[in-house]
Amino acid sequence: MELTSVRNIGIMAHIDAGKTTTTERILYYTGVNYEMGEVDEGTATMDWMVQEQERGITITSAATAVYWYLNNQKYHINIIDTPGHVDFTAEVERSLRVLDGVIAIFCAVGGVQPQSETVWRQANKYKVPRICYVNKMDRQGADFFRVIQQIKDKLGANPLALQLPLFEGEAFVGVVDLIERKAFKWDQASLGKEFFEVPIPEELLSQVEEYREKILEVVAEHNQELLEKFIDDPSSIKEEEIRAELRKLTIENKVYPVFCGASFQNIGVQKLLDAVCYYLPNPLDIPPVEGLHPKTGAKEVRHSSPDESLTALVFKIANDPFVGRLSYVRIYSGKITPGEQVYNANNGKKERIARLLRMHSNKQIPLETLEAGDIGAIVGLKFSKTGETLCDEKHPIVLEAIEFPEPVVNIAIEPQTQTDIDKLLQALNKFADEDPTFSVKVDDENGQTIISGMGELHLEIIVDRLKREYNLEVNLGKPQVAYREAVAKEILHREVYQQQTGGKGKFADIEIFVKPLSLNQKGLVFINNVKGKQVPKEIEQAIQRGILNAMQTGVFAGYPVYHAHVELTNINIHPVDSDPLAFEICASLAFREACRKTNMHLLEPIMKLEIVTPEDYLGDVTSDITRRRGEIVAVEPQIQAVSVKAYVPLAETFGYVTTLRSLTSGRATSTMEFSHYAIVPTELVREIVFKTKGIIVRQD
Secondary structure, three states: OOHHHEEEEEEEEOOOOOHHHHHHHHHHHOOOOOOOOOOOOOOOOOOOOHHHHHHOOOOOOEEEEEEEEEOOEEEEEEEEEOOOOHHHHHHHHHHHHHOOEEEEEEEOOOEOOHHHHHHHHHHHHOOOOEEEEEEOOOOOOOOHHHHHHHHHHHHOOOEEEOEEEEEEOOEEEEEEEOOOOEEEEEOHHHOOOOEEEEOOOHHHHHHHHHHHHHHHHHHHHHOHHHHHHHHHOHHHOOHHHHHHHHHHHHHOOOOEEEEEOEHHHOEOHHHHHHHHHHHOOOOOOOOOEEEEOOOOOOEEEEOOOOOOOOEEEEEEEEEEOOOEEEEEEEEEEOEEOOOOEEEEOOOOEEEEOOEEEEEEOOEEEEEOOEEOOOEEEEEOOOOOOOOOEEEEOOEOOEEOOOOOOOOOEEEEEEEOOHHHHHHHHHHHHHHHHHOOOOEEEEOOOOOOEEEEEOOHHHHHHHHHHHHHHHOOOEEEOOOEEOOEEEEOOOEEEEEEEEEOOOOOOEEEEEEEEEEOOOOOOOEEEEEEOOOOOOOOHHHHHHHHHHHHHHHOOOOOOOOOEEEEEEEEEEEEOOOOOOOHHHHHHHHHHHHHHHHHHOOEEEEEEEEEEEEEEOHHHHHHHHHHHHHOOOEEEEEEEEOOEEEEEEEEEHHHOOOHHHHHHHHOOOOOEEEEEEEEEEEOOHHHHHHHHHHHOOOOOOOO
C-alpha cells in the first residue's frame, strides 16, 4: 500500500446534518455495499447498535475502509463516522486525535449549529485539515452562500467555495465545478450512480467566473509563480496547479474548500470523494509524530514509515460479544503482525497480539499486518487503555494522551435483585473501559453505586445497554449534578506524619503553600519550591500522588477538588524512617487539613444552551431561562425563527426538553453542552451541602 494513496478521514457535524447518510452513500458508490442503508429506516451500516437504529442517531464512532479510483490511481480511504450529539463528544475527540483529515458537514438550512462549533474547536485543537460539505441543498430554505458566511463569521475560518449548486427551477439537481468550469447533473434513476456533464446555465456564468476568480486570487496570493501568471494571464494557470496549491493550503489549515450536495437525494457524493483524494492529506503530509521517552523524558520523533520502530496509539476500546476486547489503533510508524509482542510505554507491560482486524462497522476482516499510516483493531490486548502508546521495547515512546471532558451528571443505580450486584459491576466496568467519559464508583458512606456521564441521554443509553446486552433490570435514582470543590484562599500548612511500630517506622515532614487557580484551569499545579535542599525524585512524585489522592474527595461536601495550586516549600527527611509511602500519606493529610483550615468554594457545571424557537414564543422561552438562573448572551434571527443562546446551571436543566415542548407547543428545539464550572451562589450552598449529606432543610 503506497502511503501517498492513503487517507485517514473522519466525518463530523452537528446532530442530524447527514453524517451517517453521507457515509452510507460513500459505501454504496465505492462498491462496499450493494444496497443503500437509511438512518430513518434503521438500516444504516454504520449505525449498527440497536439503540442507534431505534433512535436514528449515532452513539458510537464506527470505522470502515473503502477504495476510490481517481485519475487512474487507487485510493485507500479509512473513514470514521462520528456522533453528532454532544453527550457522545468523547467519540469525536478520540477520533480527531488519530485522523489526518476531516469532512465537516453543515446543513444547508441550519448552517453552523452549536455542535458544529464544538467539533470545529476540537479539530482546531489537533490541527486537523478540513474540507466542508454543505448537505441538504434539496431542502426548502437551503442557502449555500449563507452557510459559507457563517463558517467565516462563527468559526473564524477561511472557507473557499470550489463548487456552486445547480438548480432546475426550485429543484437541486447537481453542482458546478469551479476549477473545471463544468456543470454536473445526477441521474436519480440510477440512485445517483450515474452523473453527466451538462451546459452551465446562462444565468450562472457570471457567478461562476466571479467565484473562480476568488479561487485564483487565493492561490496566487500564496504562490509567487502563480501570482506572476495571474497578473500576466489568469487563463494560463492550469487546473493541476490550482489543485496542488489548494491542497497545500488545506493541509496547512489556511483554507477550507467548500463543496455542496444532497446525500439523501444521492447528489454530489462522488465529487466529495474526489475532493478527499485531491485536498486532504496522506500520512506523509502530516508532520512526524512526537513523544517522550518514558524513562528519560527526552523528545522522541517517529516518521510515517513501516521501516521505523513501532509507534501506535490505542484510541478506542470496544467489547465484542464474539471476539472479546477490541483495541482500535492508529499506527504512526513501523508495523505489527499477529503473534508479535508489543510494549505498552504507559504502564510498562508487554502485550501479545492475538489477531489483527480491519473494521467495517461491527464486522471484522482478518489482516496479516498493520503498517504505518493505517488504522485497524487488535484482539488480545489485556492491559492497554484508551490514549496509551504501543511501541518497541528497545525504542520506547509515549505519545500525548487524549484529553476527555469530565462527566457532569450522576445517577445512583442498583440491580432489582441482589444476586445481580457482581454482574452489574462487571458490566459497568466494561462500559467504563470503553468510554472515558463514563465512570463508576461506590459511595463509601452509603454503599450506593454511582454512575456518571455527559448527560441524561448518555446514561439512558448505558441503562438500555445493560438491559439488552446483559439482561439486567435496574433501579435508578434521580439525576444529580456532579459538583466540585475549589480552594478559595491562600494558606501555608505544615504536616508531620510519624508512626512507630517497633521496627523501622514512618516519618515525613512537609510544608505546603496552597492557593486557588483561575476557573478556566483544571487539575493540580504542583511546584517544588524547596530552597537549599535536594528532594529525591521518588519523594517528590509520592507527595504529588498523595495530593492527587486527597483531591478525589473534598472536605467541604465530599465532592472532588476541581483544581489547586500547591507549592512544596519545606521538607524534612529522616535517614532511616522516611520513604515514598510515608510522604504520600503525609501529603494527603496535609492537603486535606489545609482545605479544612481555608474556605472552599462549591462549583457547579454550567451548560451552554441554544434554543431555536418561533418568534411568538420568545418571551416565554427567555423568561423561563431567567427563572432557571440562566444568563442570555445572544438572540439571533433565523429563517422563520429566532435562536436564543444562554448559559444555564446544569442543576436547573433536568427535564428541560419536556418544559420547552409545552412552552412552545412542540415547535422549538434545543441543544445543550457542558461549558465550564462556576461558583455556586452563597445562598444555595447550604441547601446543596445539606442535601448531599442527607439532611432535610426546613423551608420555614
